[in-house]
Amino acid sequence: MANIISDETIEYVGILAKLELSDKEKEQAKKDMGSMLDYIDKLGELDTEGVEPMSHVFPVENVFREDVVTNGDEREAVLGNAPAKKDGMFAVPRTFEG
Amino acid sequence: MEILNYTAVELAGKIKAKEVTVREAVEAVFARIEEQEKEYHCYVTLDKENALKQAEAVQAKVDAGELTGPLAGVPVAIKDNMCTEGMLTTCSSKILGNFIPTFSAEAVRNLEKAGVVILGKTNMDEFAMGSTTETSAYGVTKNPWNTEHVPGGSSGGSAAAVAGNECFFALGSDTGGSIRQPAGFCGVVGMKPTYGTVSRYGLIAYGSSLDQIGPLCKDVTDCAAILEAISTHDTKDSTSVKRQDTDFMSALIDDVKGMRIGIPRNYLGEGLDPEVRDAVLGAAEVLKEKGAVVEEFDFSLVEYAIPAYYTIAAAEASSNLERFDGIKYGYRTEEFEGLHQMYKKTRSEGFGPEVKRRIMLGSFVLSSGYYDAYYLKALKVKALIKKAFDEAFAKYDVILGPVAPTTAPKLGESLSDPIRMYLGDIYTISVNLAGLPGICLPCGKDSKGLPIGLQLIGDCFQEKKLIQTAYTYEQARGRFGSAKQTAESGVR
Numbered sequence: 205m206a207n208i209i210s211d212e213t214i215e216y217v218g219i220l221a222k223l224e225l226s227d228k229e230k231e232q233a234k235k236d237m238g239s240m241l242d243y244i245d246k247l248g249e250l251d252t253e254g255v256e257p258m259s260h261v262f263p264v265e266n267v268f269r270e271d272v273v274t275n276g277d278e279r280e281a282v283l284g285n286a287p288a289k290k291d292g293m294f295a296v297p298r299t300f301e302g
Numbered sequence: 303m304e305i306l307n308y309t310a311v312e313l314a315g316k317i318k319a320k321e322v323t324v325r326e327a328v329e330a331v332f333a334r335i336e337e338q339e340k341e342y343h344c345y346v347t348l349d350k351e352n353a354l355k356q357a358e359a360v361q362a363k364v365d366a367g368e369l370t371g372p373l374a375g376v377p378v379a380i381k382d383n384m385c386t387e388g389m390l391t392t393c394s395s396k397i398l399g400n401f402i403p404t405f406s407a408e409a410v411r412n413l414e415k416a417g418v419v420i421l422g423k424t425n426m427d428e429f430a431m432g433s434t435t436e437t438s439a440y441g442v443t444k445n446p447w448n449t450e451h452v453p454g455g456s457s458g459g460s461a462a463a464v465a466g467n468e469c470f471f472a473l474g475s476d477t478g479g480s481i482r483q484p485a486g487f488c489g490v491v492g493m494k495p496t497y498g499t500v501s502r503y504g505l506i507a508y509g510s511s512l513d514q515i516g517p518l519c520k521d522v523t524d525c526a527a528i529l530e531a532i533s534t535h536d537t538k539d540s541t542s543v544k545r546q547d548t549d550f551m552s553a554l555i556d557d558v559k560g561m562r563i564g565i566p567r568n569y570l571g572e573g574l575d576p577e578v579r580d581a582v583l584g585a586a587e588v589l590k591e592k593g594a595v596v597e598e599f600d601f602s603l604v605e606y607a608i609p610a611y612y613t614i615a616a617a618e619a620s621s622n623l624e625r626f627d628g629i630k631y632g633y634r635t636e637e638f639e640g641l642h643q644m645y646k647k648t649r650s651e652g653f654g655p656e657v658k659r660r661i662m663l664g665s666f667v668l669s670s671g672y673y674d675a676y677y678l679k680a681l682k683v684k685a686l687i688k689k690a691f692d693e694a695f696a697k698y699d700v701i702l703g704p705v706a707p708t709t710a711p712k713l714g715e716s717l718s719d720p721i722r723m724y725l726g727d728i729y730t731i732s733v734n735l736a737g738l739p740g741i742c743l744p745c746g747k748d749s750k751g752l753p754i755g756l757q758l759i760g761d762c763f764q765e766k767k768l769i770q771t772a773y774t775y776e777q778a779r780g781r782f783g784s785a786k787q788t789a790e791s792g793v794r
Contacts, residue, residue: 213666220665221620222627223658224646236659236720237666243721244609244667247679250686257681260511260541261497261688261737261762267540281404287634294629297641 207241209234305330307784310376310470310524317364317375324357324364324375327470328419331377335421335468343443344463346382347390348422353377356419363417372527372551374417379469381460382423383430384410384515385504389420393506394438395428397626397633397652407504408539409473409515409532416531421469424459428654429623430480430508432456433723434716437656442713445488446785447752451710454484460518461488465785471519471528475505477512478611479705479730482742485518486705486755489744489782491525491772492518496762497737498543499529501536507622509615510541512734520784522743522773526550529765545763553766558774559593561767564698566601569729575708581746581754582704588778589702589771599697603690606683607732608724612660613667613680614735619657620664626652659720688736695761700771704729705742705755733759741768743775744782753782 214230214237225233279292288295305327308316316322332350339345357377363369380386383393385403392398406414414420427437435443435458443458445451446466453462457474461484464472474481476494485492493516500515507513517528533548565586570579590596628634628648635647653661667676694701706726716723733740738759745756756775760768 217662217666217669218646220669221658221661222624222642222645222649223653223661224643224650225658229658233659233662237663239721240612240659240663241666241676244613244676244680246609247606247613247683250603250606250683252679252682252686255682255685257678258685258688259681262543264541267537269537278404282630285401285404285631287628287632296629297638297644299641 207238209238306334306467309520311372311527313470314372314374314376324361328353328357328377342446342462342466343441344424344459344468345422346392346425346440353419353421360417360419369417371416373531376418376470377421378418379421379424379460379463379472380410381426381457381474383475383506386410393429394426394440396439399633401631408501408536412532412534424463424472426459427456429657430456430477431656431660433726436717437654439654445710450712452713454487454710456480458484461485461490464490464518467784471517471524473515474518475513475515477509478734479727481516482705482730482740482757485742487710489753490518491522491743493525493741496739498541499533501539501542503536503538509618522776523554526554526769550765550769553769554773555770556774556777558589558771561594562698563594563596563700563702565598565702567598568601568604569703573707577748578704578754582756585745585756585775586702589775592774603687607687610680610683611731611735613676616660616664617668617677620661623661684735687732691736699767701759703757705757709748709752709754738762739765739768741772743772
């Protein structure tokens with residue numbers, strides 16, 4: 205395997221991805237990511253000098269519309285899906301300390 | 303003829319002619335569901351009571367002459383990654399195990415306007431990440447042709463529901479082949495339209511630049527009728543394309559004289575099951591006899607599509623799935639200390655292994671220091687693939703090939719080796735990268751009795767050429783039959 209994923213890299217990716225992995229999951233993730241990157245490295249065989257990266261297949265420009273409210277008050281229905289709510293709002297864990 | 307054997311368009315005709323009521327159709331489907339769903343497990347959610355209520359309302363509109371279209375009164379299934387107002391929408395994930403949308407996806411609304419009755423939500427690979435429907439958090443779906451085999455994925459529940467007559471048609475979504483491949487494995491017709499043709503509003507995003515909703519159905523006529531109903535310009539989806547040519551049923555023409563069909567030689571090489579190869583080339587021969595100009599050509603870059611796709615799809619997934627944070631909807635972990643641990647535990651407990659694998663890969667390829675080497679490189683390769691297609695479509699109207707290298711694998715054989723599973727997407731994936739339309743329809747069975755899928759690929763906005771070619775082949779082939787009939791009569 206050409207790509208060796210270090211413990212630090214997996215820790216870092218865990219922070220970026222907001223995932224908490226068990227030790228066993230981390231080992232598996234190191235292996236999986238290494239073999240995926242080996243596979244992706246195949247792209248290096250292609251000369252892409254001067255090629256523009258294509259994020260969208262059609263030329264898309266910004267799509268604007270007037271900022272007009274078209275839906276009604278759906279607060280209760282939307283909050284119906286909230287894991288926790290309080291006084292008509294989403295309830296979240298304390299965000300700031302002090 | 304038994305109600306369940308009608309195609310969607312035939313059924314709507316019978317309903318219009320007052321030979322069948324909408325309620326009878328819904329009840330016939332539920333009778334079949336009750337008989338076999340325990341074994342097949344096509345659905346995550348079913349709502350018979352609501353379906354019967356919709357049936358009454360639709361019947362009233364049909365009787366009043368308000369609903370006259372080719373899908374009025376037809377019972378359908380929706381893949382569980384499309385929002386349905388008031389009906390559980392899980393994406394086959396634990397993290398959305400209790401999510402009840404407050405709105406419906408635009409494609410679903412378009413079908414409702416056409417007068418369909420929604421039966422329930424079909425099983426899928428979790429967040430559409432997988433090729434077998436085995437990554438679902440709610441159990442596997444079995445292939446109605448042989449229950450030891452997978453139905454394909456990620457729209458496996460939709461494909462199996464159509465093949466098993468547990469609905470008259472279904473909607474699926476296709477990011478790298480997720481409509482076409484399960485259609486092939488289950489012997490039904492499946493189509494991924496040109497990117498932007500069907501609104502993605504209300505489709506729970508996986509790879510937004512690749513995702514597209516499309517039909518899984520019994521024949522090409524149904525496919526054209528459904529596509530016509532769901533293809534609308536939508537200001538709620540900024541990538542929605544305004545098209546004037548969405549009268550797809552006008553392309554149901556039994557004629558391919560002069561149609562230029564190219565078969566990529568690279569699609570017929572190593573890794574392709576000889577039985578699949580023979581069936582696909584047999585279909586090409588049929589089209590040739592009908593007057594098409596068929597030839598093989600060299601199509602480069604095939605082997606680069608999969609690594610480019612998995613880089614781009616994983617990157618977009620890692621970004622799209624950030625929204626599942628345990629705040630606004632879905633699962634939240636029970637015990638935690640502080641906000642960040644809540645996020646991490648919620649996501650780690652809520653997502654399955656394949657989803658985590660792709661989120662991590664995506665986070666990595668987008669991270670500082672690796673972005674250029676992986677993500678930008680993949681976008682450049684995408685540009686090269688698009689160019690290769692442009693060159694091919696300068697010579698051909700339609701590209702013909704297999705939809706997958708094999709027929710449906712056995713349950714439990716695919717997930718242990720992700721890269722091998724990803725390789726199964728080799729013929730479908732580049733179509734998504736280039737935003738093209740592709741259709742899959744059955745062209746034979748292998749020695750195990752499993753269906754073989756023929757894939758036709760068109761240039762952007764050329765769905766009509768695909769429909770015409772597929773329809774012509776289908777007319778020559780004759781009715782393919784359903785899994786149930788084959789199983790019962792012992793025909794192989």
